[in-house]
Amino acid sequence: MQVHAIALLDPVTVGQIAAGEVIERPQSIVKELVENAVDAGATRVTVVLERGGTERIEVIDDGEGIAAGELPLAVRRHATSKLLRAEDLESIATLGFRGEGLASIAAVANLELQARTAGEQVGARIVAHAESAGPVEPVAAAPGTRVIVTDLFANLPVRREYMKGASAEFTRISSWLSTFALAYPQVTFVLRHDGKDVWTMPATADPRERLAMVFGREAAAALIPLETDAARMLDGSVRGFISTPGNDRGDRRMQLLFVNGRLLRSTLLAGAWTAGYATFAMLGRQPYGVLMLDLPPEHVDPNVHPTKSDVRLRYGTQVFDAVRRAIAATLHHHAAARFADSTGATAFSAAPAGIDTSLSHVQSLFETPLGDPSDVPGGRTRVLAQLHRTYILASDGEGMLLVDQHAAHERIAYESIVERAREQAPSEPLLVPLVVELDAQQTVALERALEPLREGGLEIEAFGERTFRITATPAGYGARPFDLAGFLDDLSEEPKARTVRERVWASLACHSVTVAGERLEFDEMTTLVERLAVCMNPMHCPHGRPTMVRLTPDEIAKMFKRM
Ligand code: ADP
Numbered sequence: 032m033q034v035h036a037i038a039l040l041d042p043v044t045v046g047q048i049a050a051g052e053v054i055e056r057p058q059s060i061v062k063e064l065v066e067n068a069v070d071a072g073a074t075r076v077t078v079v080l081e082r083g084g085t086e087r088i089e090v091i092d093d094g095e096g097i098a099a100g101e102l103p104l105a106v107r108r109h110a111t112s113k114l115l116r117a118e119d120l121e122s123i124a125t126l127g128f129r130g131e132g133l134a135s136i137a138a139v140a141n142l143e144l145q146a147r148t149a150g151e152q153v154g155a156r157i158v159a160h161a162e163s164a165g166p167v168e169p170v171a172a173a174p175g176t177r178v179i180v181t182d183l184f185a186n187l188p189v190r191r192e193y194m195k196g197a198s199a200e201f202t203r204i205s206s207w208l209s210t211f212a213l214a215y216p217q218v219t220f221v222l223r224h225d226g227k228d229v230w231t232m233p234a235t236a237d238p239r240e241r242l243a244m245v246f247g248r249e250a251a252a253a254l255i256p257l258e259t260d261a262a263r264m265l266d267g268s269v270r271g272f273i274s275t276p277g278n279d280r281g282d283r284r285m286q287l288l289f290v291n292g293r294l295l296r297s298t299l300l301a302g303a304w305t306a307g308y309a310t311f312a313m314l315g316r317q318p319y320g321v322l323m324l325d326l327p328p329e330h331v332d333p334n335v336h337p338t339k340s341d342v343r344l345r346y347g348t349q350v351f352d353a354v355r356r357a358i359a360a361t362l363h364h365h366a367a368a369r370f371a372d373s374t375g376a377t378a379f380s381a382a383p384a385g386i387d388t389s390l391s392h393v394q395s396l397f398e399t400p401l402g403d404p405s406d407v408p409g410g411r412t413r414v415l416a417q418l419h420r421t422y423i424l425a426s427d428g429e430g431m432l433l434v435d436q437h438a439a440h441e442r443i444a445y446e447s448i449v450e451r452a453r454e455q456a457p458s459e460p461l462l463v464p465l466v467v468e469l470d471a472q473q474t475v476a477l478e479r480a481l482e483p484l485r486e487g488g489l490e491i492e493a494f495g496e497r498t499f500r501i502t503a504t505p506a507g508y509g510a511r512p513f514d515l516a517g518f519l520d521d522l523s524e525e526p527k528a529r530t531v532r533e534r535v536w537a538s539l540a541c542h543s544v545t546v547a548g549e550r551l552e553f554d555e556m557t558t559l560v561e562r563l564a565v566c567m568n569p570m571h572c573p574h575g576r577p578t579m580v581r582l583t584p585d586e587i588a589k590m591f592k593r594m
């Protein structure tokens with residue numbers, strides 16, 4: 032084996048290595064340039080691409096520009112106007128700060144920078160490539176900055192190979208840019224490709240206008256603004272839009288997050304989505320939307336990744352909690368409003384903020400006795416029949432309600448279990464304890480769940496090796512047989528994300544209530560519908576399935592071709 036002496040790398044190689052971390056593909060270049068434009072206070076940013084950016088990328092802005100004398104510095108590595116001292120790293124308010132965006136682009140491509148500040152009569156340009164830059168020359172230019180990138184990866188055949196086709200690279204850029212634009216509604220963004228205008232997002236005061244572009248029209252229609260009150264304890268703020276229950280996806284990709292204007296991923300906040308939706312989301316399904324966190328710069332450390340795609344948050348737990356509460360409160364109010372809408376009732380009480388407020392604050396929708404459904408339009412709900420021993424048919428005098436008896440009962444049971452657990456009220460002892468035999472796996476599951484089960488009102492004691500005795504059930508469920516084995520099987524199948532306690536409560540609710548196929552008496556159905564009405568989240572069972580659907584008078588009229 033031949034032994035080489037240790038030698039310093041030449042600057043061109045050093046530059047390419049460093050650039051490799053920042054510039055992976057055309058989209059990374061667009062990102063660096065667009066972020067620079069926004070940092071420069073631009074109100075209009077135009078991105079012009081050829082062949083998905085693989086041939087040419089041009090970004091034009093009307094920001095503050097760069098003085099002619101500073102052009103050579105701008106393209107030098109570690110040259111930045113955004114950071115003077117190391118202490119400033121503690122409080123970064125701009126998107127850039129590493130001073131290596133332009134230098135990295137120049138290391139892997141040909142970079143032309145044209146700029147004019149407000150004070151200058153003409154602009155100036157400089158061309159940079161690898162580690163060298165040409166002379167500064169005058170050029171006719173509008174105030175602002177224009178950057179032209181060509182010969183991308185010309186000197187790096189492997190990187191060039193790595194690029195996907197022009198249309199794949201274009202898609203990547205277009206979707207990144209439209210997503211980024213969500214956080215900057217005051218800026219107009221224009222995208223041109225191969226000589227054609229692709230899209231323009233005019234500056235707007237209403238960020239909603241930009242949602243359809245990112246999420247698609249249909250998915251965007253299911254987004255509601257985040258209620259920010261619940262997060263007011265935060266040093267800073269959280270804004271955003273979240274999807275309503277039932278509108279979800281198989282993955283988390285559309286849970287977008289901006290922290291101080293930076294588009295990021297954060298495992299911590301992914302958890303806050305899950306916690307905030309709790310029982311509003313179907314298991315295994317993910318809500319979508321966008322969260323925008325504005326935190327004091329010194330609480331955020333964006334300097335953990337070269338492309339700045341991850342952050343470290345100081346006071347992460349508080350942020351997590353604030354986001355979770357904001358999401359939960361938004362969903363809760365939404366569910367309450369939907370219920371009031373779907374039953375035509377207006378008596379639904381102001382819903383408590385946050386999920387920790389006692390359920391007892393919610394007052395009955397049905398304080399008035401049930402009357403003739405036709406006399407007060409939209410006033411009262413009346414049970415009409417049971418269908419297939421599974422659904423309750425009801426009318427509110429206007430529309431038709433179809434309630435899933437099992438899902439409804441589950442929701443009611445879940446909320447009363449949660450409430451009872453909070454109040455730590457005693458459960459009801461059984462006159463004759465229920466003896467159950469479990470298999471090995473169920474026994475393990477039971478041991479893990481004993482404590483939360485007790486909080487939920489279920490008392491269980493060992494009675495033999497694998498035999499257990501249920502001595503008390505949650506108050507109100509004493510009369511029903513409790514399917515402990517089925518409950519434990521369920522518990523081991525559910526995904527890890529929810530806390531044991533929540534899972535126990537949801538399962539407990541599920542296994543202590545009426546099932547599909549059970550005949551219900553008229554007054555049982557009435558009680559079920561009435562109690563559903565006062566739930567915090569009446570529209571969904573604890574597993575996220577709908578508890579009811581409503582046919583509006585309009586929908587019924589359509590079925591009969593009356594409109
Ligand atoms: P950073 O953004 O981390 O400071 P860059 O290499 O991206 O590093 O940019 C270097 C410097 O060039 C910036 O600090 C800024 O002063 C200047 N600059 C770059 N792009 C623009 C622009 N579009 N408008 C005004 N100034 C710019």
Ligand code: MG
Pocket residue numbers: 063066067126127128130131132133
């Ligand atoms: Mg930059």
